[in-house]
Amino acid sequence: MKLSSQAQAFVLHFGEMGSRWGFNRTVGQMFALLTIHNKPVNADQLAEALKISRGNVSMGLKELQAWRLIELHHQPGDRKDYFTASGSIWDLARTVFEERRKRELDPTLTLLRQLLLTEPRDEQETEAQKKIQEVYSLLEMLDQFANTLSKLEHKDLAKLMKLGSGLNKLLDLKAGAKAKKPGK
């Protein structure tokens, strides 16, 4: 497994960014490598290419499988497990996106919902509740938004991309549609 300097840069970068995206450096590197490399790769090759221990590769593959980001293949006459990134780039992004939504938004929404159920006992708590309600509304909207986004098919995505700055124009459109209606 010789990596071109391009691939090398790509892999190292996704290692560094990995932590921001929800996995650690080596998992990020493994994922990046499987993504740019179009041939299936086995664990020993990963360990060698990334200069990390075999055990670490095993753990990383397990994690990537839990995220459903990679899939297992076999080469005829070879007992080793081979892996590739699963699905299109958009599929992968969507999976990561969805997973992050689950981890970053859902637990908070659950807690805030609980907090909103209890009656405020004094002025101070009433004020706090108001804030909690605001945070809740906002996060719920983000959650629905993310949820919808992650359900989009590839063709819907293409639609969005064609619109250029997307949301901007969509909002304009909405404003236009609203303006046509009488009243208010």
Added chain:
Amino acid sequence: MKLSSQAQAFVLHFGEMGSRWGFNRTVGQMFALLTIHNKPVNADQLAEALKISRGNVSMGLKELQAWRLIELHHQPGDRKDYFTASGSIWDLARTVFEERRKRELDPTLTLLRQLLLTEPRDEQETEAQKKIQEVYSLLEMLDQFANTLSKLEHKDLAKLMKLGSGLNKLLDLKAGAKAKKPGK
């Protein structure tokens, strides 16, 4: 600074989630506390309420100021610095969102742009370039999307929220508009 059990739960939770949202536990707690508490709070009060060292509070406040999430106030006849969360909940969310976009997307876009400039030297590299291009297109779209979102005013947000599952309906609307005229 006595925290109600509600406030307590809120603060502790945002501490735990903090790392997922880009800051560490104590910074998350400090931010949460300043967010639910409507009176200005000073550093000693934070240290006491969160049971952390005065030095840690100082560092955390510095970080929150760098993010522009809090602002400084003064009480007449008191030399201490007092802090509040700055702006509305939506302002805060937008700031966090924007900051994360900068940290998570921009550096990657910059690298990928560079990688796309160099000519592929063989079949292998040509394939890699294709993948890089795909990743680039996707992330660029996400970036524009996030950028637009973070520029939305509060009233635009309200507009979006009224639409319920937002994007879903917007996309329907768009499809309708393209086909002919919206009937809804």
Added chain:
DNA sequence: CTTAATTTTCAGAAATTTCTGAAAATTGTA
């Protein structure tokens, strides 16, 4: 069943991040 190839596990090592607290620096007041 036995054996060899392969993968997984996990205790402890290494690396990284966060936190403390005392000392240094800064600030406001007299």
Added chain:
DNA sequence: TACAATTTTCAGAAATTTCTGAAAATTAAG
């Protein structure tokens, strides 16, 4: 200016996360 209140800094301690590598477990072939 001198001084006390307050904030900041930062070296090292503590906590947490990641990684290694050898041993255990699993798997497939003969």
